[in-house]
Each structure stands twice: as C-alpha cells, then as structure tokens.
Amino acid sequence: MSNSSSPSESAAGAELDGSASDRQRERETLDSCEEARTRYTDRLSGIDSELEQFSATDSKLGTLRVGLFFVLVVGIGFSTTTGHPFWIAIAIGALLAFLVTVVRNEAVRTEIEIRQNESRTLRRLSRRLDRDWTSLASDSIGQTSDAIRLDDRQRYLADDLDLIGDASLFQLVSMAATTPGQRTLANWLTSPVDPDIARDRHHAVRSLAAEREPRLRFYTLAREVGTSTGDPESFVQWANSPLWLPSRRWLVPWANLTAIVSVLCIAALVLATLTENRDLTRLSFFALIAIAVVNLSIASLMLGPVAQIFSIAIQSRRSVDDYAELFQSAELLPEDAPEHHATNRLADRIRRTLLDVGDSGDDGGSAGLAMGQLASVAKAGSLKHSAATFLIYLPLQAFGLWDVRVLRRLEAWQQRYATRVDEWFLALGELESLLSVAALADEYPHWASPEWIDDRSGGADAGKEAILNCQRLGHPLLRDEIRVRNDVSIGPAGTLLLVTGSNMSGKSTMLRSVGLNVSLAMAGAPVCCSRMRLPPIEMATSIRVSDDLSQGVSFYMAELNRLAAVVEHARELHASANQEPAHTPSASGATSRRRLLFLLDEILQGTNSRERQIAVTRVLGMLVESGAIGAITTHDLELADEPELLRIAHTVHFRETITPDADGDERMTFDYRMRDGVSPTTNALRLLEMVGLGEK
Known part of the structure; x- marks a missing residue:
C-alpha cells in the first residue's frame, strides 16, 4: 500500500498544521500579555501599600508640626515677657524640633510624589494592554495635540490610519511624557524611513525591551519633568533666550555692596550690644532695616521675571537631577549593531550626544555632567521653595539679593551650554521614543521583527x-x-x-x-x-x-x-x-x-x-x-x-x-x-x- 498522499490531502494537512501553529501563537501572545499585566498589577499593589504607609506618616508629621509650632509660639511669648531661661530653652528646642520635622515631612512628601508618578506610569502601561482608550486619553501625557507637529501628508495619514489621537497607535505605543519624546515618536509613526534606519531602531528596541526596571524608572522620571513647569520645550526656549542680567548690570554690584554693608552692620550691632552703645545699636539696626526694605522692594518690583526663569530652568533641584538621570539612561542603548551592519548609527549618536565629553576633553561636552553642574545652581535657587530653608533664604534675599546671585550663576551656565541644549533634547526625544517602543516589544515578544x-x-x-x-x-x-x-x-x-x-x-x-x-x-x-x-x-x-x-x-x-x-x-x-x-x-x-x-x-x-x-x-x-x-x-x-x-x-x-x-x-x-x-x-x-x- 502506498504511503504517498494526494495534493489535496497534503494541503489539508498543511492547513491543519497551520491552524494548530496559529492557535499556539495566539496562546503564547495572550500568555505574554497576561504575564505583563500581572507584573504591572503586582507592582501597583506594592506601591499602593507604600503610599498608605507614607500617607499615614505624613499625617502624623503634619500633626506634629502644628503642635511644635504652637509650643514655639508659646515659648517665644513667655520668653519675651518673662525673660526666664526655661522659656528661652523651650522656644529654641521647639524651633529646632519644628525644623527637623519639616525636613522629614518634606522628604516623606517627596516619596509620595515619586510613588504616585510610578503608580500613574504603571497604570498607563496596564491600560495599554487592555486597550482602555478612555483612560489613556484622560492621562496627562495622553493629551498630545499641542506637542505634535505634522505636515499635511502626515496629518492625512494619521487621520486615515488612526496613528495619532484618541484610540490610536500613538496611544498604544507611547510612554513618552516629554514634548521632544512625543514629537519624535509621532514623526516616526507618520514618516517614511530608509531600511537601515528602521533596522537600527528595531535593534535598539529589542535590546531595551529586556531593561524592565531601568525603563520603568525612566518613564517615571520623564513623567515628572514632562508635567512640570520646567518641561524640556520650555527649558530649550529659555536656554536659547537672551540673558536677563546684562541689561541690568547694576544689580550685581548693588547685591555685593548691600551684602558687605549688612555684614558690617551686624558686626557693629554685636559690638554695640557688648559695649552698650545705644547710638551705634540704633544706627546699625535702622541701616539693616533700610537695606532689607530696599532689597525686598527691588525683589518685588523688578525680579518677577527672574522667578519665572527659575520656575523653568531650575524649578527644583530634584527636577534637574531627573534630567541628569534621564540623559544618563543613554547607557542602556546597545553598543553592538544589527546583523550585517558595521554600527548602530542611531544608538551611537544618542550615546555620543548625551554621554561623551567634548572634543577638548573637558566636562562641558557631557549633557549629564552639565546637568550636574546645573543641579548645584538649583540647590541654591530652591532655598525659598522649602519650608525648612525659607528662614535661611529670607535674610539672604533681604540683605544680599540672593536671587540675583543665583541668576548670575544660572546665566553663566546658559552662556556655556546654550548651543548644545537643542541637540541634547532632540537626542532625549529619540531615546524616549526607543524606550516607549521597547515596552511594546517586551509585552508582545511573539510579534514579528519586520x-x-x-x-x-x-x-x-x-x-x-x-x-x-x-x-x-x-x-x-x-x-x-x-x-x-x-x-x-x-x-x-x-x-x-x-x-x-x-x-x-x-x-x-x-x-x-x-x-x-x-x-x-x-x-x-x-x-x-x-x-x-x-x-x-x-x-x-x-x-x-x-x-x-x-x-x-x-x-x-x-x-x-x-x-x-x-x-x-x-x-x-x-x-x-x-x-x-x-x-x-x-x-x-x-x-x-x-x-x-x-x-x-x-x-x-x-x-x-x-x-x-x-x-x-x-x-x-x-x-x-x-x-x-x-x-x-x-x-x-x-x-x-x-x-x-x-x-x-x-x-x-x-x-x-x-x-x-x-x-x-x-x-x-x-x-x-x-x-x-x-x-x-x-x-x-x-x-x-x-x-x-x-x-x-
């Protein structure tokens, strides 16, 4: 009896084999999505538990702050009226305890903000898997119409194919929270590309898919800076804007003069107290008051634009540190190249832009190091934003125009790096786009490589x-x-x-x-x-x-x-x-x-x-x-x-x-x-x- 089969029987067998293989692939795809969904859900549960603990601690510290402030007021009141050392000690102790509590409370609130951003990031990742378009569109980073710029051909293509907008491919793929990231990803999805560039992108994406924890950290930090007043687009606009101080040159010598005179007045005040010289005491005291009134008036009437500059360039030390860490994430990019390629030009260019030092070998060429330098300026500029350091900031501003000093350092940084900032954030947009696409590659490992x-x-x-x-x-x-x-x-x-x-x-x-x-x-x-x-x-x-x-x-x-x-x-x-x-x-x-x-x-x-x-x-x-x-x-x-x-x-x-x-x-x-x-x-x-x- 012959073992051969007719063509129709062979075709039927092949179709059955194909159907079984298809079903197997579908099961594998569903399993990989469910595994990703479970991973996100488990991580969310842990974050929610941490948030409950931090919220309870925040509530206790808030109550303690109110109590210590009440004790401080009572201690100051009794020490002023009685002059008894006991009440003076109570006032000093309450002040120190209050400052320590404030510092601790702010640290807890920072942790709450970080956990909340991480929670929002994980929820977006999970909702993408569920194709929950309503929730994705309501997310702050899902509202992209102002950030994305398309020409007519791109716009027609995007509308016809659901590439951009609600319930779109962009909403499925994008984890981009910064303007450069959203703009770059939208252009990648709507623009033609040569095969070599597409291969470079895909090779980088496949490599980044395995970096789950660093990717989640990147998404969280990008969300933090992308939703702040110091978002990358505003930062780039500031870096390329004219300097504010040169047209007001007198502010710097005036700040130096008032600082010197204030120090001399304080020294004179101490000397007058020791020698019981009332005339010198009154003169020193009124001089300090005059300086404070003039400087605070200058700050109120002239330094409004400076506050706006600070809110963009150095909103907080944490946001600048976030930029430095985002730039440093270029280390995640692969150093090898796709098959048959001598190099991955895209990954190499991003790494060179964000990580390498300049041609002269100085630190100025590295975006991460430059942001580290800006962080020290941000530390000085953020004194007034913290309740723990505001009492330090107030006399520095009143007697030495502290904001002018910070702005001088900030504009020195701006002069040095302004020509490079555009390139940094374009590279950051490409990196953020690759990391966004990498999430899809991680969640759907059985989708094919083109x-x-x-x-x-x-x-x-x-x-x-x-x-x-x-x-x-x-x-x-x-x-x-x-x-x-x-x-x-x-x-x-x-x-x-x-x-x-x-x-x-x-x-x-x-x-x-x-x-x-x-x-x-x-x-x-x-x-x-x-x-x-x-x-x-x-x-x-x-x-x-x-x-x-x-x-x-x-x-x-x-x-x-x-x-x-x-x-x-x-x-x-x-x-x-x-x-x-x-x-x-x-x-x-x-x-x-x-x-x-x-x-x-x-x-x-x-x-x-x-x-x-x-x-x-x-x-x-x-x-x-x-x-x-x-x-x-x-x-x-x-x-x-x-x-x-x-x-x-x-x-x-x-x-x-x-x-x-x-x-x-x-x-x-x-x-x-x-x-x-x-x-x-x-x-x-x-x-x-x-x-x-x-x-x-």
Missing part, C-alpha cells in the same frame, strides 16, 4: 522585489482576544490588491491593519504579524475624507484633491527613483529606492456608478504606471469586472453569513477572514431590513 527588502534593482527587474508580504496580519489596536488575522500580500510593482466584500465585513479594517503595521515597522517596533517582509516604501491613503464648507469644497472634490495628492506623491517617488543616485547611499554603498504604498477605501462614491468605475480605473492606472503598489476596497462588484483592473488586480473578498435565529429572524455574522476571488454576496438591503427600513 524584514526589510533592499529594493535597489534597476532596469527591467525594477519592482520585482517590491512586495509587502504579511503572514497572519492583525490589527494592533484591537484587543488580543478578538483580533482576527489574515495573510496579506501587496505587490509587486505593476499590480494591486482589490478587496471586495459587503458592508461591515472587514475591508477597511484590513487596510488599516496594513498601514498600522507598516508604521510600526518604520518606527522600529515589532509588528502584529507572524512574519512581515517589506520594501522601502512611503504610504499615502484616502480612507477618511470630508467636505469643507468653509472653503466651498464638496465631498467629491475633496476626494479628488486627496487622490490627486496620492498620484502626485507616487510620481515624485517614481521620478526620484529614476535619478542617479536615487537616494542617499546606505552603509553598504547601495541605494534604496522607495516606492508608494497606497491604501484607498471606497473611493469616489460621490458620483454615478459608471463614471465612478471609469474614474477609479484611471486613477489606479496612473498609480500602477508610477511604480506604486497598494490595495483598494470596494463593494461595487461591477468594478471588479473592469477589464483594465482584471489585468493588474489580485482580487480577494470578505463575506458575511446569514442564519436564522430561534425566532426565525435572520442573523448576520462576520468571520473577518479574507478569501480569494470576488465577493459572492452583498448585504445592503438585508442591513436595511434588520434596522427596520425594509419593505413591508
């Missing part, structure tokens, strides 16, 4: 490798337990994917699944596929188009304008690819030829059926002639029969299943599985009936 095809062929072979192939493609914004996966292949050049199917069957979701995963690949992230191979591409879409009554633009004209922009984009890339050199050479010396990936959903619905078929065919012909690859969806089955489309299109479809329920009424279900061929069904009239608008 494989980039270097499409550098020319002549007759150009475009043969331009195939976007996704095995078990899933929509990353859907919850893991409801996600349906499909194998999708788009290309090579000269062809397109025509997706047919009835309403609600999954056509638009498939388009967005492609676009979202390409965006992930460009950002260096893992992709929601079991395998993904893609050439160097740029994306253009027409999915969500709206009219603009303020400009007199109808829906149909808005669609035409969008399609014209897509065709123009394809032609630009085609013309660029035919130039020598086509693009910037890669590390290997060859050039990558980008082509357009277009994703079009039910286009040109604003005209009659026959004209629509002609117009759609013409637009698609222009795109294919320009070397673009892409996919278009339609529920117009006559469009799929167009001879020109039959020549270049690979047609697939989604379908619905209609079954009667227990009452005999029709029930429509969708499996969201993509199949070859034209859709055999339509459902518009059935849907009409199901909502009560059918014929009686």
